[in-house]
Amino acid sequence: MREHYLVVMKVGDRVRVKESVIVYHHPNHRNQPFDLQGMSGEIVDIVREYQGKPISANFPVVIKFDDSRFRAHLRENELELVE
Numbered sequence: 001m002r003e004h005y006l007v008v009m010k011v012g013d014r015v016r017v018k019e020s021v022i023v024y025h026h027p028n029h030r031n032q033p034f035d036l037q038g039m040s041g042e043i044v045d046i047v048r049e050y051q052g053k054p055i056s057a058n059f060p061v062v063i064k065f066d067d068s069r070f071r072a073h074l075r076e077n078e079l080e081l082v083e
Helices: none
Strands: 014-017 040-046 061-065 071-074 079-081
Touching: 014 061
Parallel strands: none
Antiparallel strands: 014 040, 014 079, 040 061, 061 071
């Protein structure tokens, strides 16, 4: 039997993208496919509400990557905590 552990991520945690995620808005690769796999950064927000109302965002975790200007919205299952 396989055990499942719930990993609770919170604002301020350091994370790394653990699987291939292609984006087209990276500042150094604008309008070109760029893979985020292996990049690390910090969680700056977890979107749970909009204008005071609860929402269920598809990509709730906002990451500010070590590449200073770049942020992206990702899913928790695309990330792993970095110690």
